[in-house]
Amino acid sequence: MTQPLTTLRHRHLLGLATYSPEEIALILSTAREFREVLRRQIPRVPSLRGLTVVNLFFEPSTRTRISFELAEKRLSADTVNFASSGSSVSKGETLKDTARNIEAMKVDIAVIRHRSPGAAYFLTQCIDAVVLNAGDGAHEHPTQALLDLLTISDISPRFDGLNVSIIGDIMHSRVARSNLYSLTKMGVNVTLCGPKTMIPFGISQFGCRVTHRLEEALEGCDVAMALRIQLERQDTSLYPSLREYHNQFGIKPEHLDRYPSLRIMHPGPVNRGVELASEVVDHERAVILDQVTNGVATRMACLYLLAGGQNPASLAEIG
Amino acid sequence: MIQTEDHIKAQLMDAADLDRTLSRMAREVTEVFEPSTLSASNLALVGMQTRGVYLARRLHRKIREAENTSVNFGILDATLYRDDVRKRLHQPLVRRTEILFDVNNAHIVLVDDVLFTGRTVRAALDALLDLGRPSTIRLLVLVDRGLRELPLQADIVGRFVPTTLGEEVRVKLQEYDKEEGVWLVNVPSHKRKNGNNPDFGQRVHKH
Numbered sequence: 001m002t003q004p005l006t007t008l009r010h011r012h013l014l015g016l017a018t019y020s021p022e023e024i025a026l027i028l029s030t031a032r033e034f035r036e037v038l039r040r041q042i043p044r045v046p047s048l049r050g051l052t053v054v055n056l057f058f059e060p061s062t063r064t065r066i067s068f069e070l071a072e073k074r075l076s077a078d079t080v081n082f083a084s085s086g087s088s089v090s091k092g093e094t095l096k097d098t099a100r101n102i103e104a105m106k107v108d109i110a111v112i113r114h115r116s117p118g119a120a121y122f123l124t125q126c127i128d129a130v131v132l133n134a135g136d137g138a139h140e141h142p143t144q145a146l147l148d149l150l151t152i153s154d155i156s157p158r159f160d161g162l163n164v165s166i167i168g169d170i171m172h173s174r175v176a177r178s179n180l181y182s183l184t185k186m187g188v189n190v191t192l193c194g195p196k197t198m199i200p201f202g203i204s205q206f207g208c209r210v211t212h213r214l215e216e217a218l219e220g221c222d223v224a225m226a227l228r229i230q231l232e233r234q235d236t237s238l239y240p241s242l243r244e245y246h247n248q249f250g251i252k253p254e255h256l257d258r259y260p261s262l263r264i265m266h267p268g269p270v271n272r273g274v275e276l277a278s279e280v281v282d283h284e285r286a287v288i289l290d291q292v293t294n295g296v297a298t299r300m301a302c303l304y305l306l307a308g309g310q311n312p313a314s315l316a317e318i319g
Numbered sequence: 320m321i322q323t324e325d326h327i328k329a330q331l332m333d334a335a336d337l338d339r340t341l342s343r344m345a346r347e348v349t350e351v352f353e354p355s356t357l358s359a360s361n362l363a364l365v366g367m368q369t370r371g372v373y374l375a376r377r378l379h380r381k382i383r384e385a386e387n388t389s390v391n392f393g394i395l396d397a398t399l400y401r402d403d404v405r406k407r408l409h410q411p412l413v414r415r416t417e418i419l420f421d422v423n424n425a426h427i428v429l430v431d432d433v434l435f436t437g438r439t440v441r442a443a444l445d446a447l448l449d450l451g452r453p454s455t456i457r458l459l460v461l462v463d464r465g466l467r468e469l470p471l472q473a474d475i476v477g478r479f480v481p482t483t484l485g486e487e488v489r490v491k492l493q494e495y496d497k498e499e500g501v502w503l504v505n506v507p508s509h510k511r512k513n514g515n516n517p518d519f520g521q522r523v524h525k526h
Contacts, residue, residue, distance in 0.1 A: 007409035033413040037399070042449045045399035301413075304399075308410035 004029075008305050012131040014120045015140035016182040024149065024182055030301035031150050031294070038074065038297055048077035048307055051108040056098070056123075057134070058084040058114040063268055063292065064134050064144070068111050071299035080107070095119060096126050103127040109307065112136070117174075130306050138172050144267050145178035147298040149186065151291045152223055155263050159186040165217040166190065167249055168227030168275055169198040169238070175267045176227060180206055193217035194249060197238040214249050218259055225265045226251055226275040242274050252277045256285060263287055325504040331462070331480060331488070332501040340477040341374070344459060345381035347475045348428055351457065356426050361454075363391035363422075367431045367443055368398075368414040373494045374461060375430035391425065393418035400442035422451030428475075432490040434460040437469035462501060464488045 005022045016024065037045055053072045057065050065081075072079045082102070095114070102110070103126070110129045112120050117139035124131045135141040149159075156162050164183055170176045170192050180203075183190050190208040192199060193216070204210050211217050218224060229245060239245045250273075251264060264276065264286040272278040280286060332340065348364075356362055364382075366375030372394050379392050396414040429443055440458060447456060461477040466484065480488060480503065489502045 006412045030413050033396075033415060036416055040450060044449075046445070047399040047401070304413070305410050 007308065011306070012120070012124055012133075013142050013302055013306060014124070014131065014133045016142045016145055016178050016185070017140070019142075019182070019185075021185050021187075024146070024186060027146055027298070027301050027305060028150055028153060030305060031146070031297045034074075034297040034300040034304070035294070037300075038293075044074050044076060046076045047304055048072070048075040050078075051307060052078045052080065052106065053109040053111065053303070054080045054082060054102050054107045054129075055134075056082045056102070056110060056112045056114075058095070058112070058119070059135070061113050061134070063295070064113065064141075067292070067295040068132075068134060068143075068299050070296050071303055074296065075300055075303055077109070077303070080105075095122065099123055099126040103129065109303065132302060132306065135174055138174050138177070140178045140181075141174040141267075142178050142182075143295070143299050143302055144175050145182045146302070147291055147295040148175075148179055148225065148265060148267070149182055150294045150298055151265060151287055152188075154290065154294075155223060155287070159183075159188050162188045162223070163221045164188050164190055164223045164225060165193055165221045166225045166227065167193045167214065167217055167251070169229060170194055170203065170227070171198045171200050171238075172230065173227050179225065180208060184208060191217050191221065195239050195245075214251075214255075218251075218255055218262065221259070221262060223263045223265055224251060225267075228267065228269065229271055229274050231271065242271075246274050246277075250275055250277060251280050253279045253283075256280060256283055265291060268292070325487075325489070325506055327502055327504050328486065329503045330500060331478065331503055334493075334499040337461075337499060337501065340461065341377055342381055344461075344475050344477055345378050345385065348378065348459065349382060349386055351474065352426060360389045360391070361425045363393060363420055363425050363427050365393040365395050365418065365427055365429050365447070367429065367439070368394065368396040370490055370492055370495060371429075371431040373492045374432060376494075378430060378459075391420040393420065395429070395443055395446060397439055397442035397446045400445045402438065402442070416446070418450060422447065422453050425451075425453045427453045427456045428459050429456055430459050432461050433488045434458070434463045434471075434473050434476075435466060435488075437467045437471040440471050441469055461490060462488050 005026045008023050008026065010019065037043060055065060055068055069079055107129050109132065110123060110127065111132045111134050112123055113134040114136050117137035119136045120131050120133035133140060133142055166176050166179060180190055184207045192203060192208050192210050193214060196212055199210055256262060262285065264280055266276060266288045268288065270276055270281055272281055281288065352362060364375045364379050366372035375392065379390055382390050394415055394417040396416045398411050398413050427447065444456065447453065457474040459475040460473045463473055463476045463479045464482040466482065482488065485505055487504050487506050489504055491498045491500055493499045
């Protein structure tokens with residue numbers, strides 16, 4: 001890596017595919033300083049005082065929504081929440097019209113979660129606010145990948161040469177996509193593992209290893225990231241049964257015994273007994289709750305760094 | 320390094336001057352407080368990022384050598400407390416804050432290199448008060464260049480240098496800049512960094 005950056009080159013955070021390693025490093029180092037803020041007696045700083053952030057959650061979310069909301073409050077921003085149920089969306093309003101109405105109420109930053117890939121980008125075309133993607137369909141979930149990187153950097157300060165395996169439904173996972181982009185950029189060796197039906201054809205061209213055997217993914221691996229099996233997608237027969245999935249791809253206590261330095265991560269919510277055995281979730285080498293804690297600091301860093309780019313006329317580079 | 324666009328008007332201090340001034344200020348710090356405060360070790364030096372930290376370290380060493388007493392030491396970054404978020408195009412880098420002693424009832428000496436508009440000090444006071452309720456906070460600066468925008472004054476000043484808006488005071492410290500001394504420079508108008516200038520936000524700078 002070259003000279004450390006002091007500012008982001010992007011105006012929005014839509015995905016990590018276009019972010020440079022230097023920009024990712026800046027977000028991570030800023031997030032580490034915000035962790036110190038969160039440990040204070042008064043875990044709040046006035047950096048975004050006077051700015052208004054709207055949280056547009058068109059898809060159900062608990063962790064991400066609360067995490068973003070806390071991050072905004074810890075930075076002293078004013079927050080407005082929007083959930084699609086009980087809103088004008090259920091009356092048939094389009095995303096564009098919802099966005100334009102919210103724009104008319106003068107918000108500075110919009111956080112969006114939507115089931116359609118590209119929804120966050122579409123929003124940047126409708127409104128002037130800075131946009132943060134909190135998950136758009138199967139496209140990207142950048143803040144999750146960033147908090148994962150922060151958690152990994154606590155395990156090993158050097159990304160270079162580290163081995164991380166992502167296990168589960170790669171095909172439908174925006175978390176996997178954002179993680180794949182960012183991890184490979186930072187020099188991490190990534191292995192993807194799952195049933196053939198869950199791994200997109202040709203994904204290895206992104207610079208990762210692909211295996212369909214869990215043992216191969218765990219051998220020599222520093223961090224195993226298990227993805228959530230979407231129970232609501234069960235009827236699409238991507239795998240024979242939950243029990244069979246657990247037998248073949250679930251991480252079990254014997255794996256922790258066999259690989260004594262292996263750490264377990266999971267973006268949540270966990271299906272106990274499916275992608276992770278219940279004992280594994282509660283094991284001391286599972287850093288799932290550290291991920292959640294790091295989530296607030298990471299989102300504070302993203303909000304703080306992007307809040308400087310509110311003046312659209314001044315920015316040549318949009319992205 | 321002194322930037323090439325800067326026009327040096329005068330060298331205000333060389334390495335030896337700087338050391339003498341710091342020695343004098345270290346004595347002033349110990350004079351300001353009662354002997355009981357010094358011995359109760361609730362005196363603390365807090366350096367402001369970035370160069371204030373190195374100045375505070377040097378003062379800390381001098382006080383410890385002279386008084387044979389333990390003085391607390393901390394690092395403060397007031398970036399998150401600044402008041403210009405809407406004026407900026409880019410956010411300044413967040414640096415480390417590390418205050419491991421108990422701020423409550425402490426006697427704190429805040430250390431910075433240059434006192435100018437007073438806005439950074441205002442931010443630092445807010446940051447400190449969020450960490451607890453110190454008994455007293457005093458301000459120590461190496462150079463007071465005047466042109467305040469807020470009603471704040473330093474308690475201990477290394478040197479008072481009246482300046483104009485076109486000028487800047489550059490403090491260089493061996494530990495950070497690999498050279499040592501204080502200079503008065505002229506800056507071209509497009510690179511000025513004062514509170515009244517509309518392009519204030521474009522540069523990542525305090526004061």
